[in-house]
Amino acid sequence: MCIQTLRRAAALKQNFCCWYCDFQMWERNCEEFARKHNISVGEAKRFQCTAEHLIARRDGGTDIASNIVAACLFCNRTRHRMPSALTHKRYRHRVSRAIRKKKWHPSSIHAALGGVCR
Template identity: 35%
Template sequence: MSSSSARIRTRAFIRQSGRCYYCRCLMWNDIIGLTAMAKNFALPLRQVRYLQCTAEHLNPRMNGGSNSHRNIVAACRTCNARRHRAKAPRDPISHQRHVQNRMRRKKWHPAWVYESAICAVQGNCF
Protein backbone atom coordinates (compact mmCIF):
# COMPACT_ATOMS: atom_id res chain seq x y z
CA MET A 1 0.00 0.00 0.00
CA SER A 2 1.35 3.43 -0.88
CA SER A 3 2.15 5.95 1.82
CA SER A 4 -0.79 8.15 0.74
CA SER A 5 -3.14 5.15 1.06
CA ALA A 6 -1.68 4.40 4.47
CA ARG A 7 -2.31 8.00 5.53
CA ILE A 8 -5.92 7.84 4.32
CA ARG A 9 -6.40 4.53 6.19
CA THR A 10 -4.92 6.04 9.36
CA ARG A 11 -7.17 9.10 9.07
CA ALA A 12 -10.19 6.82 8.72
CA PHE A 13 -8.98 4.84 11.75
CA ILE A 14 -8.77 8.04 13.81
CA ARG A 15 -12.09 9.39 12.45
CA GLN A 16 -13.79 6.14 13.48
CA SER A 17 -12.14 6.11 16.94
CA GLY A 18 -10.23 2.94 16.07
CA ARG A 19 -13.40 0.93 15.45
CA CYS A 20 -14.31 -1.10 12.38
CA TYR A 21 -16.81 0.53 10.02
CA TYR A 22 -18.84 -2.69 9.88
CA CYS A 23 -18.60 -4.55 13.22
CA ARG A 24 -17.56 -1.61 15.47
CA CYS A 25 -14.84 -3.70 17.17
CA LEU A 26 -11.56 -2.10 18.13
CA MET A 27 -8.77 -2.55 15.60
CA TRP A 28 -5.03 -2.03 15.57
CA ASN A 29 -2.81 -0.22 13.10
CA ASP A 30 0.34 1.84 13.28
CA ILE A 31 -1.06 3.96 16.13
CA ILE A 32 -2.11 1.03 18.30
CA GLY A 33 0.16 -1.85 17.35
CA LEU A 34 -0.50 -5.55 17.22
CA THR A 35 1.56 -6.38 20.31
CA ALA A 36 0.08 -3.52 22.34
CA MET A 37 -3.46 -4.64 21.57
CA ALA A 38 -2.63 -8.27 22.36
CA LYS A 39 -1.09 -7.23 25.68
CA ASN A 40 -3.94 -4.85 26.62
CA PHE A 41 -6.59 -7.52 26.02
CA ALA A 42 -4.50 -10.53 27.10
CA LEU A 43 -4.93 -12.25 23.73
CA PRO A 44 -2.51 -14.24 21.56
CA LEU A 45 -1.08 -12.41 18.55
CA ARG A 46 -2.69 -14.94 16.17
CA GLN A 47 -6.15 -13.85 17.36
CA VAL A 48 -5.50 -10.13 17.32
CA ARG A 49 -4.31 -10.33 13.70
CA TYR A 50 -7.95 -10.70 12.62
CA LEU A 51 -8.61 -7.18 13.87
CA GLN A 52 -5.94 -5.44 11.81
CA CYS A 53 -7.13 -2.16 10.32
CA THR A 54 -7.49 -2.27 6.55
CA ALA A 55 -8.49 0.39 4.05
CA GLU A 56 -11.93 -0.57 2.77
CA HIS A 57 -13.01 1.00 -0.50
CA LEU A 58 -16.75 1.66 -0.30
CA ASN A 59 -16.86 1.77 -4.09
CA PRO A 60 -14.21 -0.76 -5.22
CA ARG A 61 -11.43 0.48 -7.47
CA MET A 62 -12.39 -2.09 -10.10
CA ASN A 63 -15.78 -0.33 -10.29
CA GLY A 64 -14.21 3.09 -10.65
CA GLY A 65 -13.78 3.90 -6.95
CA SER A 66 -10.98 6.21 -5.97
CA ASN A 67 -8.37 6.21 -3.22
CA SER A 68 -9.86 9.38 -1.74
CA HIS A 69 -10.79 9.83 1.90
CA ARG A 70 -14.46 9.96 0.85
CA ASN A 71 -14.28 6.43 -0.56
CA ILE A 72 -12.12 4.76 2.11
CA VAL A 73 -13.18 3.67 5.57
CA ALA A 74 -11.29 1.64 8.16
CA ALA A 75 -12.47 -1.97 8.46
CA CYS A 76 -11.04 -4.92 10.32
CA ARG A 77 -9.40 -7.59 8.21
CA THR A 78 -12.27 -10.01 8.90
CA CYS A 79 -15.08 -7.70 7.78
CA ASN A 80 -13.19 -6.51 4.71
CA ALA A 81 -12.36 -10.05 3.58
CA ARG A 82 -15.85 -11.40 4.20
CA ARG A 83 -17.46 -8.62 2.20
CA HIS A 84 -15.34 -9.42 -0.85
CA ARG A 85 -15.39 -13.21 -0.48
CA ALA A 86 -18.97 -13.53 -1.75
CA LYS A 87 -19.65 -14.18 -5.43
CA ALA A 88 -21.74 -11.00 -5.47
CA PRO A 89 -20.35 -8.75 -2.71
CA ARG A 90 -22.89 -6.68 -0.83
CA ASP A 91 -22.86 -2.92 -1.11
CA PRO A 92 -21.35 -1.24 1.99
CA ILE A 93 -24.66 -0.34 3.66
CA SER A 94 -26.14 -3.83 3.13
CA HIS A 95 -22.94 -5.42 4.41
CA GLN A 96 -22.93 -3.14 7.46
CA ARG A 97 -26.53 -4.13 8.30
CA HIS A 98 -25.71 -7.81 7.79
CA VAL A 99 -22.64 -7.60 10.05
CA GLN A 100 -24.46 -5.66 12.77
CA ASN A 101 -27.32 -8.17 12.75
CA ARG A 102 -24.85 -11.03 13.11
CA MET A 103 -22.94 -9.12 15.81
CA ARG A 104 -26.11 -8.69 17.90
CA ARG A 105 -26.50 -12.48 17.81
CA LYS A 106 -22.75 -12.98 18.42
CA LYS A 107 -22.46 -14.89 15.15
CA TRP A 108 -19.92 -12.83 13.20
CA HIS A 109 -16.58 -13.10 15.00
CA PRO A 110 -15.16 -15.97 17.05
CA ALA A 111 -16.35 -16.18 20.68
CA TRP A 112 -13.17 -14.60 22.07
CA VAL A 113 -14.10 -11.28 20.43
CA TYR A 114 -17.39 -11.10 22.33
CA GLU A 115 -15.77 -12.23 25.58
CA SER A 116 -13.16 -9.46 25.47
CA ALA A 117 -13.61 -5.72 25.74
CA ILE A 118 -12.67 -5.42 22.05
CA CYS A 119 -16.29 -5.63 21.00
CA ALA A 120 -18.83 -3.15 22.26
CA VAL A 121 -21.82 -5.43 21.67
CA GLN A 122 -22.64 -5.25 25.37
CA GLY A 123 -22.76 -1.47 25.07
CA ASN A 124 -24.52 0.65 22.50
CA CYS A 125 -22.20 0.28 19.52
CA PHE A 126 -24.94 -0.05 16.94
Protein backbone atom coordinates in the same frame (compact mmCIF):
# COMPACT_ATOMS: atom_id res chain seq x y z
CA MET B 1 -3.21 11.62 -0.90
CA CYS B 2 -1.80 8.15 -0.50
CA ILE B 3 -3.94 5.31 0.75
CA GLN B 4 -2.06 5.07 4.07
CA THR B 5 -2.84 8.70 4.84
CA LEU B 6 -6.50 8.19 3.95
CA ARG B 7 -6.70 5.07 6.09
CA ARG B 8 -5.13 6.85 9.06
CA ALA B 9 -7.48 9.84 8.74
CA ALA B 10 -10.51 7.53 8.58
CA ALA B 11 -9.27 5.45 11.53
CA LEU B 12 -8.78 8.54 13.70
CA LYS B 13 -12.24 9.80 12.80
CA GLN B 14 -13.67 6.40 13.79
CA ASN B 15 -11.59 6.14 16.98
CA PHE B 16 -10.03 3.01 15.53
CA CYS B 17 -13.37 1.21 15.55
CA CYS B 18 -14.11 -0.93 12.50
CA TRP B 19 -16.62 0.58 10.09
CA TYR B 20 -18.49 -2.71 9.85
CA CYS B 21 -18.21 -4.66 13.08
CA ASP B 22 -17.44 -1.74 15.43
CA PHE B 23 -14.67 -3.64 17.16
CA GLN B 24 -11.42 -1.98 18.15
CA MET B 25 -8.53 -2.20 15.65
CA TRP B 26 -4.76 -1.93 15.95
CA GLU B 27 -2.47 -0.06 13.63
CA ARG B 28 1.12 -1.02 14.42
CA ASN B 29 1.41 -3.35 17.36
CA CYS B 30 -0.51 -6.60 17.20
CA GLU B 31 1.21 -8.05 20.29
CA GLU B 32 0.39 -5.06 22.44
CA PHE B 33 -3.23 -5.17 21.28
CA ALA B 34 -3.44 -8.88 22.13
CA ARG B 35 -2.00 -8.28 25.59
CA LYS B 36 -4.26 -5.32 26.28
CA HIS B 37 -7.40 -7.30 25.42
CA ASN B 38 -6.18 -10.61 26.77
CA ILE B 39 -6.52 -12.49 23.48
CA SER B 40 -3.93 -14.45 21.50
CA VAL B 41 -1.79 -12.84 18.82
CA GLY B 42 -3.52 -15.11 16.30
CA GLU B 43 -6.91 -13.81 17.38
CA ALA B 44 -5.67 -10.23 17.31
CA LYS B 45 -4.47 -10.47 13.71
CA ARG B 46 -7.97 -10.04 12.31
CA PHE B 47 -8.23 -6.61 13.89
CA GLN B 48 -5.47 -5.03 11.87
CA CYS B 49 -6.68 -1.66 10.62
CA THR B 50 -7.04 -1.62 6.83
CA ALA B 51 -8.30 0.84 4.25
CA GLU B 52 -11.66 -0.25 2.91
CA HIS B 53 -13.07 1.08 -0.35
CA LEU B 54 -16.82 1.61 0.09
CA ILE B 55 -17.11 1.27 -3.66
CA ALA B 56 -14.58 -1.39 -4.57
CA ARG B 57 -11.82 -0.54 -6.98
CA ARG B 58 -13.04 -3.17 -9.39
CA ASP B 59 -16.40 -1.35 -9.45
CA GLY B 60 -14.76 1.95 -10.24
CA GLY B 61 -14.18 3.18 -6.67
CA THR B 62 -11.13 5.39 -6.26
CA ASP B 63 -8.67 6.38 -3.54
CA ILE B 64 -10.47 9.51 -2.38
CA ALA B 65 -11.34 10.36 1.21
CA SER B 66 -15.10 9.97 0.73
CA ASN B 67 -14.62 6.42 -0.55
CA ILE B 68 -12.24 5.21 2.18
CA VAL B 69 -13.18 3.99 5.64
CA ALA B 70 -11.15 2.05 8.17
CA ALA B 71 -12.17 -1.58 8.59
CA CYS B 72 -10.61 -4.54 10.34
CA LEU B 73 -8.80 -7.04 8.18
CA PHE B 74 -11.45 -9.69 8.80
CA CYS B 75 -14.42 -7.56 7.70
CA ASN B 76 -12.52 -6.20 4.74
CA ARG B 77 -11.46 -9.63 3.47
CA THR B 78 -14.79 -11.26 4.15
CA ARG B 79 -16.68 -8.67 2.14
CA HIS B 80 -14.48 -9.02 -0.88
CA ARG B 81 -14.33 -12.78 -0.67
CA MET B 82 -18.05 -13.09 -1.27
CA PRO B 83 -18.91 -14.27 -4.78
CA SER B 84 -20.88 -11.12 -5.44
CA ALA B 85 -19.72 -8.44 -3.03
CA LEU B 86 -22.58 -6.72 -1.24
CA THR B 87 -22.83 -2.97 -1.32
CA HIS B 88 -21.16 -1.47 1.72
CA LYS B 89 -24.56 -0.59 3.23
CA ARG B 90 -25.95 -4.08 2.91
CA TYR B 91 -22.75 -5.63 4.13
CA ARG B 92 -22.67 -3.34 7.18
CA HIS B 93 -26.24 -4.32 7.92
CA ARG B 94 -25.41 -7.99 7.64
CA VAL B 95 -22.37 -7.65 9.92
CA SER B 96 -24.26 -5.74 12.60
CA ARG B 97 -26.98 -8.39 12.61
CA ALA B 98 -24.34 -11.10 13.12
CA ILE B 99 -22.68 -8.99 15.83
CA ARG B 100 -25.96 -8.74 17.74
CA LYS B 101 -26.15 -12.52 17.72
CA LYS B 102 -22.45 -12.67 18.70
CA LYS B 103 -21.78 -14.71 15.59
CA TRP B 104 -19.36 -12.59 13.64
CA HIS B 105 -16.11 -13.11 15.52
CA PRO B 106 -15.32 -16.21 17.60
CA SER B 107 -17.26 -16.14 20.86
CA SER B 108 -14.10 -15.73 22.99
CA ILE B 109 -13.42 -12.50 21.10
CA HIS B 110 -16.95 -11.24 21.57
CA ALA B 111 -16.47 -11.77 25.30
CA ALA B 112 -13.08 -10.04 25.43
CA LEU B 113 -13.62 -7.17 23.01
CA GLY B 114 -17.35 -6.73 22.47
CA GLY B 115 -18.55 -3.31 23.50
CA VAL B 116 -15.10 -1.68 23.63
CA CYS B 117 -16.14 0.72 20.90
CA ARG B 118 -19.68 1.37 22.08
